[in-house]
Amino acid sequence: MGDKDKEYDAGAVEWHEGDMPYSPEFGDHFYSRADGRKECGHVFIGGNGLPERWRNKSDFTVAELGFGTGLNFAETLRQWLADEQRSxxxxxxxxxxxxxxxxxxxRALAVWPELDLQRKDLVQVWPPKPDGIVRIDLAEAVSLKVHIGKAFHCLPLWRETADAWYLDGFAPARNPEMWSQELMQAVFDHTGAGGTCATYSAAGWVRRNLQAAGFEVEKRPGYAGKRDMMAGRRGA
Incomplete structure (x- = not known):
């Protein structure tokens, strides 16, 4: 088996319960089985103080670990477009x-009719073989950049900072590299003053890694019966 075949197998997707994407490599679903779109709103959008924080700004940057199905991007874009006071x-x-x-x-995003517009716009321009940095401009005011590769290698090459981070890798117990202290430090270093982060995870060692990187971290109620999630902030 060649390297290309191994990479394909590593990134293979299975479909459970109809259209629920599942990664056999990490033994985990891509998002909450309750409702991934609402989970995004609760954990990542709400956890980062949005939409309030992007209002009346010239530019607002969201960064994310784990693009996956593009669900977080699509829901963020939907809420941003619906906000008359958006950046x-x-x-x-x-x-x-x-x-x-x-x-x-x-297939994954078609589950939510609320995202039909964002889904169609995204898949229409998504490249057949994503590589390097996928750059997509949706309308004049929206820019999507997806860095293909290991986050630990790609993130240091990114020269900008984010106002808000979505930490959405597969579960820490199954994908510890995505939550390492080194990567959390890189996330902090690429966070603007007063910037924030949020994650569905409440794992103690993830919290300690975020704190060691410099974030002020607090637990908040999780989504759909999950006891806790975490939100962090970089000081001004």
Whole structure:
């Protein structure tokens, strides 16, 4: 088996319960089985103090570990477009080791009719073989950049900072590299003053890694019966 075949197997997707994407490599679903879109709103959008924090700004940058199906991007874009006080521009930067195909993204997001517009716009321009940095401009004011590769290697090459971070890798117990102290330090270093982060995880060692990096971290109620999630902030 060649390296290309191994990489394909590593990024393979299975479909459970109809259209629920599952990673056999990490033994984990891509998002909450209750409702991934609402989970995004509770954990990542709400956990980062949005939409309030992007209001009346010239540009607002969201960065993410784990693009996956593009669900977080699509829901963030939907809420941003619906907000009359939104920032002038929205930049969304993500880091993804195993990018899905346009067909897989389409199948996953089709579950939510609320995201039909964002889903169609995204899959229409998603490249057949994502590589390097996927750059997509949706309308004049929205920029999506997906860095393909290991986040630990790609993030230091990114020269900008984020206002808000979505930490959405597979579960820490199954994908510890995505939550390492070194990577959390890189996230902190690429967070602007007063910037924030949020994650569905409440693992103690993830919290300690975020704190060691410099974030002020607090637990908050989780989504759909999950006891806790975490939100962090970099001082001004």
């Amino acid at each position: 002038d521009r929205l930049t969304f930067v993500s880091f993804e080791l195993h990018p899905l195909s346009a067909g897989e993204i389409d």
